[in-house]
Amino acid sequence: MSTALHNLVNQPYKHGFVTDIETEVVQKGLSEDVIRLISKKKNEPEWLLEFRLSAYRHWLTMEEPSWASVTYPKIDFQEIIYFAQPKPKKQLASMDEVDPELRRTFEKLGVPLHEQKMMAGVAVDVIFDSVSVTTTYKAKLAEVGIIFCSFSEAVHEHPELVKQYLGSVVPAGDNFYAALNSAVFTDGSFCYIPKGTKCPMDLSTYFRINTEGSGQFERTLIIAEEGSSVCYLEGCTAPQFDTNQLHAAVVELVALDNADIKYSTVQNWYAGDENGKGGIFNFVTKRGLCKGVNSKISWTQVETGSAITWKYPSCVLLGDNSIGEFYSVALTNHLQQADTGTKMIHVGKNTRSKIISKGISAGRSSNSYRGLVKIGSRATGARNYSQCDSMLLGDRCMANTFPTIDVQNTTATIEHEASTSKIGEDQMFFFAQRGIGSEEAVSMIINGFCKDVFVHLPMEFAVEATKLLGLKLEGSVG
Amino acid sequence: MLEVKNLMAEVGGVKILKGVDLIVRSGEVHAIMGINGSGKSTFSKVLAGHPDYTVTGGTATFEGKDLFALTPEERARTGLFLAFQYPVEIPGVSNSALLRLAYNTLQSERGLEELDPLEFEDLVLEKIKVVEMDANFLSRSVNEGFSGGEKKRNEILQMAVLEPKLAILDETDSGLDIDALRIVANGVNSLLTADNAVVMVTHYQRLLNYIVPDYVHVMDGGRIVRTGGKELALELEARGYDWLRAAA
Numbered sequence: 024m025s026t027a028l029h030n031l032v033n034q035p036y037k038h039g040f041v042t043d044i045e046t047e048v049v050q051k052g053l054s055e056d057v058i059r060l061i062s063k064k065k066n067e068p069e070w071l072l073e074f075r076l077s078a079y080r081h082w083l084t085m086e087e088p089s090w091a092s093v094t095y096p097k098i099d100f101q102e103i104i105y106f107a108q109p110k111p112k113k114q115l116a117s118m119d120e121v122d123p124e125l126r127r128t129f130e131k132l133g134v135p136l137h138e139q140k141m142m143a144g145v146a147v148d149v150i151f152d153s154v155s156v157t158t159t160y161k162a163k164l165a166e167v168g169i170i171f172c173s174f175s176e177a178v179h180e181h182p183e184l185v186k187q188y189l190g191s192v193v194p195a196g197d198n199f200y201a202a203l204n205s206a207v208f209t210d211g212s213f214c215y216i217p218k219g220t221k222c223p224m225d226l227s228t229y230f231r232i233n234t235e236g237s238g239q240f241e242r243t244l245i246i247a248e249e250g251s252s253v254c255y256l257e258g259c260t261a262p263q264f265d266t267n268q269l270h271a272a273v274v275e276l277v278a279l280d281n282a283d284i285k286y287s288t289v290q291n292w293y294a295g296d297e298n299g300k301g302g303i304f305n306f307v308t309k310r311g312l313c314k315g316v317n318s319k320i321s322w323t324q325v326e327t328g329s330a331i332t333w334k335y336p337s338c339v340l341l342g343d344n345s346i347g348e349f350y351s352v353a354l355t356n357h358l359q360q361a362d363t364g365t366k367m368i369h370v371g372k373n374t375r376s377k378i379i380s381k382g383i384s385a386g387r388s389s390n391s392y393r394g395l396v397k398i399g400s401r402a403t404g405a406r407n408y409s410q411c412d413s414m415l416l417g418d419r420c421m422a423n424t425f426p427t428i429d430v431q432n433t434t435a436t437i438e439h440e441a442s443t444s445k446i447g448e449d450q451m452f453f454f455a456q457r458g459i460g461s462e463e464a465v466s467m468i469i470n471g472f473c474k475d476v477f478v479h480l481p482m483e484f485a486v487e488a489t490k491l492l493g494l495k496l497e498g499s500v501g
Numbered sequence: 502m503l504e505v506k507n508l509m510a511e512v513g514g515v516k517i518l519k520g521v522d523l524i525v526r527s528g529e530v531h532a533i534m535g536i537n538g539s540g541k542s543t544f545s546k547v548l549a550g551h552p553d554y555t556v557t558g559g560t561a562t563f564e565g566k567d568l569f570a571l572t573p574e575e576r577a578r579t580g581l582f583l584a585f586q587y588p589v590e591i592p593g594v595s596n597s598a599l600l601r602l603a604y605n606t607l608q609s610e611r612g613l614e615e616l617d618p619l620e621f622e623d624l625v626l627e628k629i630k631v632v633e634m635d636a637n638f639l640s641r642s643v644n645e646g647f648s649g650g651e652k653k654r655n656e657i658l659q660m661a662v663l664e665p666k667l668a669i670l671d672e673t674d675s676g677l678d679i680d681a682l683r684i685v686a687n688g689v690n691s692l693l694t695a696d697n698a699v700v701m702v703t704h705y706q707r708l709l710n711y712i713v714p715d716y717v718h719v720m721d722g723g724r725i726v727r728t729g730g731k732e733l734a735l736e737l738e739a740r741g742y743d744w745l746r747a748a749a
Contacts, residue, residue: 447589449561455572455574457577458663467594470594471594
């Protein structure tokens, strides 16, 4: 396609700065000693160290998966720093004591740390490199019995909950990256919504990788008790380095009877430059368990960053009448590669799932949807609807769809629709003929293409996602 | 308003237009007729600036400007409007969002105030009467799932909102049943003023029963081979095109 399309893709990354802050790092490389050291630094109970070590031993026996439609140089796991934290000056008593340099970083990123300054009441947990920096609105949430804190804190203050649910959705040995995470995870967010409670505000975690050469391995655990509901948002950025950084997170969601969890992500990790140098390797395992009857888990993701994305937010529909949803927009540009999708595992009766995936490829990128819909033998009356649409910008990018459908119960109803389109010259000419410039035209076409997903994002996120897609594609149409 | 002299153009190396001359003044209605492949649709696309077509000779002046020095957007903003023969679908983009963006782009070009969604709704609800469309068309995606007739009416709605100086209707009558044809024609007639002009590109005389032209041009082999009044269209209807082709 023409120059305007090209220009639209060449918008520089805005979050690529590095914060100059004293950081404490554990020497690079991975061994049982490093794991013991991390565990000791975090003053962890014995059972958690055992969880880590057994995950590590399992990991040693595993092979790096190679089935995804992505190519990258072999990762040397001994070259990665597994623990980096901003040097604490002292124990933080309040938000005001957060290192000003850190505060400025998050201000630059548009993440408000000051509770009084926060807009529209969103509680935020901020993860900087390996540790949680702060959690806002904690006290207010505690009034209604909601626990929202860093993972490390949860380990100390609510060990019984962590012990009960950690690894219950994504077992330590689930896959190569989940095992690695289970061995070395450093922090993350923990959230517990008690019985019958509707969380009064959106909860949000903001992830930032700062230290060069460090990996980020965070762990998020959300538990929604009977009849409760929560809306959770996650945002991520990283500075611009020439080297690749590994991000291998695990997110586990548990929804009990009649509980409802809505999890939204806007992922904007550094994607590497236009020649594919640098960028984050994003190998993430996200899974939700609809454990109770009538429970519901809904994933919404807008994936725009990372050099490589390997991510399949999934739902295990165990409870009868439970519902799983996956709404995704994945945009790749330059040499980015994304292999993303979902798994909907129907176990209970009358379980329902819905998948809406929109892939946009530009530049020389590769964008794949990979999905599994599995209807178990006991899942009488299960239903799935899947729709996978791809859009190509230019003629050097690639879009793939790999849907797998496995049905073991004859009462199931499965629908799958797929389409591939290009922003046609005729569409562009139509907009031009109505006086509308090419960038506005592309932005309008793309946002129209993604509308079915954006309507599921919370308001601020939807606005951010719309802007982000525009920025990412700036100059790519003409 | 528009003056085209000896226009030559090609697509993919094939010469289509071989010296077209045309003058359109304010307040005039022109019809360009001809068989398939005579160059009528090419002519309208070249004037609007479709990127597939290359101008290889001749000149065109529109509103005192060198038309071919302007981008397609600039031509549109100067007041040139093309009603498409095959209107495209834009999934997920609502008709009203598109109309408002196009309208506001023109307003800012003309140094006039842009309208917010509420103000614009008032305007568009008035305009939509011109094409007798239901208001729910505004919230639907542009042309998606529209019938052929609805798509053509939607083009005229855009014309009504944008109020162009010169509207080129490229086979707007094709695929319309008699009721839709009447609605479209009434819409166009209601938009005609002493300050604007319309060029209709069509195969058939029947549209000209509704929108009466001041001039009828017959195109053949990439040239205008005959120009006359509205009675020329009737003659074509009765005798076909062959006698003209032979004469040319």
